[in-house]
Amino acid sequence: MSVTDIQLQEDLAHDDHHEDHHEQGFVSKYIFSTDHKTIAKQFLITGIFWALIGGGLSIIFRLQLGFPEMDLEWLRPMLGQWITTEGKLDAEFYLALVTMHGTIMVFFVLTAGLSGTFSNFLIPLQIGARDMASGFMNMLSYWFFFASSVVMFVSFFIETGPAGGGWTVYPPLSALPQAIQGSGLGMTLWLVSMALFIASSLLGGINYITTIINMRTHGMSFSRLPLTIWAFFITAILGLLSFPVLLSAALLLIFDRSFGTSFYLSEIYIAGEALPNVGGSPILYQHLFWFLGHPEVYIVILPALGITSEIIATNSRKPIFGYKAMIGSMLGIGFLSFIVWAHHMFVTGMNPFLGSVFTILTLVIAVPSAIKAFNYITTLWKGNIVFTPAMLFSIGLVSFFISGGLTGIFLGNSVLDINLHDTYFVVAHFHLVMGSASFFGLLAGVYHWFPKMFGRMMNDKLGKLHFWLSFVGIYLVFFPLHYIGIAGFPRRYYSFTSFETFNIYGDLNALVSIAAILTFAAQFIFLFNFFYSIYRGKLAPANPWKSNTLEWTTPRFPEHGNWIGAIPKVFRWPYDYSKPGAKDDFIPQTVPYSHTPESNLEHENELTKEEDLTGVEKAN
Amino acid sequence: MLNLIIVIAVVLIIAVIFTAYRVTTLVDVVKKDKNKSHVPSGNSLQGALMIVFLIAGIAGFFYFSMKEYDTYNLPIASEHAVVTENLFWITMAVTVFVFIVTQIFLFGFGWKYRYKESNTAHYYPHNNKLEMIWTIVPAIVLAWLIISGLKQWNVVTGPAPENSEVIEVMGYQYAWAFRYPGKDGELGSYDFRKIDAINSMGIDLTDQKGHDDFMPAQLVLPKGKPVHLKIRGRDVIHSVYNPHFRLQMNAVPGMPTRFWFTPTLSTAEMREKTGNPDFNYELVCNKICGKSHYGMKGIIVVLEQDEYDSWYKENQENSFLKLNPGYISQVPEDLKEAAKIAAGIENIEKEQKVTTAASSF
Numbered sequence: 001m002s003v004t005d006i007q008l009q010e011d012l013a014h015d016d017h018h019e020d021h022h023e024q025g026f027v028s029k030y031i032f033s034t035d036h037k038t039i040a041k042q043f044l045i046t047g048i049f050w051a052l053i054g055g056g057l058s059i060i061f062r063l064q065l066g067f068p069e070m071d072l073e074w075l076r077p078m079l080g081q082w083i084t085t086e087g088k089l090d091a092e093f094y095l096a097l098v099t100m101h102g103t104i105m106v107f108f109v110l111t112a113g114l115s116g117t118f119s120n121f122l123i124p125l126q127i128g129a130r131d132m133a134s135g136f137m138n139m140l141s142y143w144f145f146f147a148s149s150v151v152m153f154v155s156f157f158i159e160t161g162p163a164g165g166g167w168t169v170y171p172p173l174s175a176l177p178q179a180i181q182g183s184g185l186g187m188t189l190w191l192v193s194m195a196l197f198i199a200s201s202l203l204g205g206i207n208y209i210t211t212i213i214n215m216r217t218h219g220m221s222f223s224r225l226p227l228t229i230w231a232f233f234i235t236a237i238l239g240l241l242s243f244p245v246l247l248s249a250a251l252l253l254i255f256d257r258s259f260g261t262s263f264y265l266s267e268i269y270i271a272g273e274a275l276p277n278v279g280g281s282p283i284l285y286q287h288l289f290w291f292l293g294h295p296e297v298y299i300v301i302l303p304a305l306g307i308t309s310e311i312i313a314t315n316s317r318k319p320i321f322g323y324k325a326m327i328g329s330m331l332g333i334g335f336l337s338f339i340v341w342a343h344h345m346f347v348t349g350m351n352p353f354l355g356s357v358f359t360i361l362t363l364v365i366a367v368p369s370a371i372k373a374f375n376y377i378t379t380l381w382k383g384n385i386v387f388t389p390a391m392l393f394s395i396g397l398v399s400f401f402i403s404g405g406l407t408g409i410f411l412g413n414s415v416l417d418i419n420l421h422d423t424y425f426v427v428a429h430f431h432l433v434m435g436s437a438s439f440f441g442l443l444a445g446v447y448h449w450f451p452k453m454f455g456r457m458m459n460d461k462l463g464k465l466h467f468w469l470s471f472v473g474i475y476l477v478f479f480p481l482h483y484i485g486i487a488g489f490p491r492r493y494y495s496f497t498s499f500e501t502f503n504i505y506g507d508l509n510a511l512v513s514i515a516a517i518l519t520f521a522a523q524f525i526f527l528f529n530f531f532y533s534i535y536r537g538k539l540a541p542a543n544p545w546k547s548n549t550l551e552w553t554t555p556r557f558p559e560h561g562n563w564i565g566a567i568p569k570v571f572r573w574p575y576d577y578s579k580p581g582a583k584d585d586f587i588p589q590t591v592p593y594s595h596t597p598e599s600n601l602e603h604e605n606e607l608t609k610e611e612d613l614t615g616v617e618k619a620n
Numbered sequence: 621m622l623n624l625i626i627v628i629a630v631v632l633i634i635a636v637i638f639t640a641y642r643v644t645t646l647v648d649v650v651k652k653d654k655n656k657s658h659v660p661s662g663n664s665l666q667g668a669l670m671i672v673f674l675i676a677g678i679a680g681f682f683y684f685s686m687k688e689y690d691t692y693n694l695p696i697a698s699e700h701a702v703v704t705e706n707l708f709w710i711t712m713a714v715t716v717f718v719f720i721v722t723q724i725f726l727f728g729f730g731w732k733y734r735y736k737e738s739n740t741a742h743y744y745p746h747n748n749k750l751e752m753i754w755t756i757v758p759a760i761v762l763a764w765l766i767i768s769g770l771k772q773w774n775v776v777t778g779p780a781p782e783n784s785e786v787i788e789v790m791g792y793q794y795a796w797a798f799r800y801p802g803k804d805g806e807l808g809s810y811d812f813r814k815i816d817a818i819n820s821m822g823i824d825l826t827d828q829k830g831h832d833d834f835m836p837a838q839l840v841l842p843k844g845k846p847v848h849l850k851i852r853g854r855d856v857i858h859s860v861y862n863p864h865f866r867l868q869m870n871a872v873p874g875m876p877t878r879f880w881f882t883p884t885l886s887t888a889e890m891r892e893k894t895g896n897p898d899f900n901y902e903l904v905c906n907k908i909c910g911k912s913h914y915g916m917k918g919i920i921v922v923l924e925q926d927e928y929d930s931w932y933k934e935n936q937e938n939s940f941l942k943l944n945p946g947y948i949s950q951v952p953e954d955l956k957e958a959a960k961i962a963a964g965i966e967n968i969e970k971e972q973k974v975t976t977a978a979s980s981f
Contacts, residue, residue, distance in 0.1 A: 074623055092911040166908045172873060173856040173909060179793065180910045266874025267812040269822065270793070270855035274813045282857055282872055316733070317741040325751050347859065348870045349851075349877030352777030356770050363762045370758045371751065377722060378750070380729040382742035386659050387666035387734070395670075395730060402722050406715040409762070413769040415704050415776060416711065419866045422859065422906045460660045461644040462637075468669065475677065483684070487692040488863030490906040493914040501863065501902050504691055517626075521633050528637060578741035585740065 024560075032143075034135030035560040039142050040121035041453060044446070046149060047113020048527070051439075053153075054104035055520050061097045064089045066513025068495050068506075082161070091494045095164040096182050098492055100156070102167025103190070107197055108152070110300040110438045112145050115239075118303055118445050119208045119232040121453065125551035126226050128217025128568060130561045133210040137203050144200035148193045155189035163190035166492060168293065171264040171285050175256050178271040187257070191250050198243045198250075205243075208236040217550070218612070219570035224589065226549050226574045227320060230327050231306020234334040235299050241338070242295040249288035256280070283348055290341035297434045298337040302330060304441020305372060305401075308394040310574075311448050312376055314547045315391035316383030317585050319575035322375045329368035329375075336365040346414045347421050355414040362412035366405070373402050384578070384585070388545065389463025393444035396471045397437045403475075404433025407482065422492075425485025428478050436474045443470075443526065450530075451544045455556045456537030462529040466522060473519030480508050548574045548588045566615055572604075592616060659735050667734035674727040678720060694863050695893055697901070697922070699882040701866035703772050711765055780880035784848035789839065789903075790821050791851075791858030791871035793910050796903055796918035797821050798839050802832030802936050803962065807850070812873075815854065818944055822854075825941070825950040831962040834939045838919045839903060841883050842928035848880040861906035862920060864890075870907055886922045939963040 033039060060079075063070060072079075073087040082093035120138065124131055132138045155162040164182025165174035169190065177184040212233045216225075225233075255261040256277075264285045265277035313320040320326060342350065342358040376398045385391065407429040410416045420426060443466075450458050489502055496502035543552040550570065554562050568590045576587040581599035593600050594608040696705055733741075788799040788807055797820050801807045808823055808830015815822035823830045841847050851860050853871035860879065861868045869879040891899045903918030923931060941947055941963035951959045959965075 071623075091914070095908065095911070095913070170857055170908075176856070179856050268855055268873045269812050269815040272817075274815060278874070281875060283875060319743065319745040321744065322746045322751050324746070347868045349872055349875060352773065355777065356773060359770060359773070360766055363766050366762055367755060367759050371755055373722060374754045375751075377725045377729065378744075380726070380733060382744065383729070383733045384735050384739045384741040385667070385730060385733050387663050387730075388660070392666065395726065398726055399723060402726070403719060406719050409715055409765065410708065410711055413707070413711065413765060415769045415773040416708055418776065418868050419701075419704065419708075419863060421868055422861075459641065459644065461648075461662075462641055464662070464666065465640065472673065479681070480684075483688060483692040488694060488861075488904075490861065490904055492908045495914050498915045498917050499902050499904060500898065500900060501694070501904070521630065524634070525637050528641070575745065578743050580743055 032139060034131070034139050036120045036124050036132050036135070036138060037453070037558065037560075037562075039138050040117050042142050043112055043116030043120060043145070044453075046146065047109050047117060047442075048530075050104050050108040050113065050149065052523075052527075054101050054109055055523065057097045057101040057104070059517055059520050060089070061094055061101070062513040062516045064094060064494065066510040066516075068497065089494075092164060092181055093161055094494045095166070095180065095492065096161045096186070099164050099166055099169075099182065100152075100162050103152070103163070105435060106167060106296065106300065107194070108145075108149065110435070110442070111201065111239075111296070112197070114438060114442045114445075115232065115235055115299065115303050116142070116145065116204060117442075118228070118307060118449075119204065119236065121449065122228055122551065123208055123211050123232055124215070125452070125554065125558075125562060126229050126549050127212060127215060127220055128550050128570060129211060129215035130563075130567070132207045133215060134207055138207050141200045141203035141207065144196050144203060148196035148200060151189050151193040151196065155186045155193070158185050158189070160184040160186055162186040168286075168289055169253070170289075171253060171256060171282055172268055172270075175253060175265060176268070176270060176275075183257075191254055191257075194250055195247060198247045201239050201243050205236040205239040208232055209240065212236075217567045217570055220589075224570055224573045226306075227309035227323070227326055227330075228303075228306040230330060231302045231309070234330050235302045235306075238295045238299050238302075238334055238337060242292040242299075245288055246292035249285055249292070252288075253285065283345070283350060286345050286348060287342070290344045291338070293344065294341040295337045297430070298333055300434055300438045301401075301441075302333070304397060304438040304444075305330070307441045307445040307448070308376065308397050310547075310549070311388075311390045311394040311444055312379050312398075313575050313577060314448075314545050314586075315386045315388055315394075316379050317386070317577045318379055318383045319573075319577055320375070321378040321381075322371075323573065323575060325371055326375055329371045332368040333365060336361060336368070340365055340412075343412055343414070343417070346417045359412060359414045363409065366409060366412070369401075369405055373398060373405070386545075387464070388447065389458070389460060389467055390444045390448035390545075392464060392467040392471075393440045393447060396467065397440040397444065399471075400432045400437040400440060400474070403479075404429055404431070404437060408433060419488070420485060422490055423485040424481045424489045424491055427491050428481035428485055431478045431481075432474075436478065440470075446530070448545065449551070450533065450537075451540030452551050452554070452558075454534045454537070455540055456533050457540050457544065458529050458533040458537060462525055466525045466529065469522035469525070470519055473515050473522060476515035477512050477519060480512050484508060543588075546584070546586045548576060548586050550589055553588065553590055569612070569616060571611060590616070663735050667731040670727040670730040674723060678723070695885075695890065696864060696866060697883055697885040697890060698865040698867065699884055700772065700776050701864075701881075702884075704776075704866055707765075707768050707772065710768070714761060714765070776881075780848035780878070781846045784846040784880055785842060786848045786850065787839070787841075788821070788850045788852070789860055789871070790854055791860065791905060791909070791916070792820070792854035793856065794905070794912035794916040796839070796860075796905075796916070797835060798837075798918075799823070799833050799835050800932070800935070801829075802834055802939055804829060804832055808833050812854070814950070819940070819947065820854075823940055825947055825959070826952055826955075828955055828958065828962070831941050831951070831955075831959040832936065832939045832964075834935055836935055836938075838921050840921045840923060840928065840931055842925050843883050843886045843889075843922050844925060846880055846882045849878060851877045851879065856909050857907045858905045858909050858916065859907035861904040862901060863904075864901055868906060883922045886924055886927075887920075888924075890922075937964055941965065 071087040072083055072089055076083045082090045084090055160181040163186045164180050173179050174183050174187055252263040256264050262277035262280035264280045264282050266280045268275045309320050340362045342354055343362040346355050411420055447463055484505055553568050570589045571592040572589055574589050578585045579599045592611045592613055593604045594611050790797045799821055806829045808827040810822045811824045812822050814824055851869050851871045853873040858871040860871055865881055867881055869877050891897055901920035903920050905916035942965055945965055
């Protein structure tokens with residue numbers, strides 16, 4: 001590790017003195033790279049790959065739900081034995097599909113794909129650092145993720161199929177291969193994959209936190225950090241505290257499955273025999289799982305909110321409204337996210353008093369979330385809004401965040417949850433507030449920082465088309481699910497024909513499926529735009545969105561080390577957009593107050609005296 | 621046919637994307653010199669689309685919600701459901717109000733403050749008063765919702781009334797089993813080790829209270845009387861769920877759970893109310909439990925009190941022990957006689973003698 005660091009230092013020193021740097025080999029530049037920018041792109045491409053798989057799986061089970069009569073024989077070349085002789089989807093494979101869809105989307109796409117990409121890419125660039133604190137650990141973080149991906153991918157091809165107990169893999173179902181085929185080898189692979197994933201996530205998280213605390217450039221105090229960095233910082237802390245708990249839950253499950261312990265198993269009679277396990281508690285697993293599981297949803301959404309804050313401020317040409325309130329609410333959400341987990345468990349039979357406590361705490365967490373939504377809207381107020389694709393996706397995110405967040409008020413209220421728990425209402429809720437909102441955050445981030453990642457622009461028109469198709473499509477997919485949920489439809493049902501009560505809404509389910517297919521299809525517009533623009537896009541200007549943050553002061557194609565010459569100093573917060581008196585409608589963070597007497601506020605004039613201007617060029 | 625349509629649709633979509641892309645790039649090349657602003661053309665169009673989306677979305681939302689009200693809003697049939705239903709719609713009113721207002725502001729601002737060359741954005745970094753307001757107002761509203769919710773939560777999850785009808789429900793892959801206490805009004809204990817193909821609930825026959833327990837195929841409940849369900853799972857976690865009663869509680873192996881409620885509409889009344897002569901309350905499994913999770917159904921029958929009493933009387937003659945007299949061997953020696961009486965086995969033996977005597981003629 002230290003060897004790599006020293007090499008990096010030498011490399012940079014080399015760059016500083018002479019312009020000629022030695023060319024890295026292909027392997028060290030693109031594969032086993034320690035450059036945070038390359039690692040970010042690796043996470044992004046892997047995340048896109050998984051998003052396609054995860055989305056594709058959802059299309060297969062939506063076909064089943066929307067068109068239960070449909071002949072799926074044409075899927076046999078791909079799914080083989082999982083298509084029954086009657087040309088129907090196998091009911092057990094259906095469960096494997098929803099399980100893998102959930103696992104892939106939550107962990108591989110919206111945790112690794114989102115945090116992995118943007119924390120890696122933006123932290124050094126926006127705080128003014130040459131790279132992460134440990135480039136080597138960062139590289140390991142990706143390769144652990146890669147290994148985890150390979151294991152999870154392999155589980156699709158085994159005879160008994162991938163894990164099928166739902167993405168939460170509750171025991172005893174996930175512990176007993178007698179109960180469901182997927183709990184055999186598929187579940188073992190799931191657990192191995194998750195253990196690797198957790199290692200990856202921890203390696204990344206430790207690095208993000210260390211880098212943000214220790215490696216900020218001169219003048220980049222915590223109160224001048226862009227909100228993206230604040231979001232990544234809090235996210236990394238959440239991950240660091242909660243992922244180990246998931247690992248412990250997974251370990252105990254491994255023991256129960258393979259070594260005959262009884263942490264989660266008790267008094268079970270299955271497949272004609274009573275198992276010897278007594279004294280365990282399935283509820284223990286749920287407590288452990290959701291102790292990660294709930295912070296996890298904030299691990300997924302906070303980076304998206306951070307990205308949105310930055311994009312909305314930039315494209316409204318206004319400072320983000322309530323910078324301190326935004327930080328405060330993120331800290332509040334971060335803290336509270338650890339003490340609301342049992343709202344996933346109101347009807348598990350846990351002590352009703354706990355239910356009361358968790359109801360109160362859960363609805364408390366709605367307050368900082370509401371503050372964020374209001375602040376975004378106020379940022380738009382009296383702005384001068386430029387609708388870049390990134391901005392559109394950010395506005396879409398806010399819309400989803402509100403729509404999905406409000407239904408949380410029903411679900412968080414324990415007595416209402418009795419009827420809504422595990423119905424499609426829940427599915428609608430979390431797909432909007434966490435799934436779609438973070439997915440839009442991811443896309444917004446890609447559109448916004450693509451010019452920095454690849455030095456080229458993505459096509460604006462295709463981006464907008466992609467937005468509208470996705471935005472309308474997602475609402476058409478998830479909004480109707482609320483009605484289906486209020487009508488009591490349980491989730492994870494292969495078909496609703498067995499129940500008289502659910503003998504309605506065949507048409508609505510068909511509509512949802514069609515909307516899902518179209519939305520999925522629309523993502524290929526993005527894929528085309530993305531890969532085409534990497535090679536053939538217009539060359540990006542230095543600062544295409546006229547943004548204040550540091551990453552836009554790097555060259556078009558930044559080398560390892562990011563800045564040629566010294567790292568820029570920072571003199572102000574990142575949101576001086578449309579400041580009265582200023583010549584332009586933005587003042588980058590690198591511009592000292594002493595250069596902008598015309599726009600300084602009173603307390604800022606005071607600050608000019610303390611500014612250390614050595615090495616700062618007088619602009620214009 | 622559908623497959624063909626899908627294939628055609630996919631091909632068309634791809635064709636449309638490529639054409640659109642080619643056209644826009646060409647147009648951009650032509651326009652390049654005219655458009656010097658950093659703001660891409662069509663900015664106002666995006667703002668306008670937001671308004672279109674807003675109006676169409678809200679209109680569609682209200683239209684569908686009102687038109688379909690009776691479809692998605694199942695008739696409720698328990699005492700606590702009336703209260704929770706009320707709270708549900710209060711919450712709905714509050715959230716829909718916030719939903720509509722915030723979406724109008726969000727998309728409305730999008731349109732109103734779209735980029736104009738002449739405009740400058742208003743530098744407005746914070747306003748503590750405003751922020752205090754939208755911290756405190758949601759906090760108060762939420763506190764009110766929480767308090768109303770918790771009051772009812774305490775009732776629903778509180779101890780069942782003394783006079784409750786105690787019934788045991790057990791979920792297993794992929795069906796439900798029910799056990800009634802029989803003549804003595806008390807359920808006997810159970811042991812998962814005693815479970816076999818016939819004794820599916822593992823009734824422990826060393827416990828005298830279980831000798832008269834009976835296990836009907838359906839969950840039959842009296843109308844207007846509190847029902848106390850004792851719930852357990854046999855193999856994996858299941859969930860006892862019925863939307864009409866607003867009833868849900870997981871059935872967990874190794875950890876008995878409970879739920880009590882009072883049915884207010886009999887099956888017959890519900891058939892009349894819904895106009896569906898085949899209506900049945902259905903017991904739904906609502907926790908993923910394996911391959912046939914989606915088919916794990918039980919039938920719940922709600923009878924008027926007097927009908928229930930006669931049903932009960934009739935069925936308590938069919939105690940588990942009576943139907944499966946071989947299990948008498950599991951009863952300890954000193955309890956055997958009492959067990960035979962409790963289960964009504966004496967009668968069987970007599971009847972059998974009569975029938976054999978009759979057939980021998």
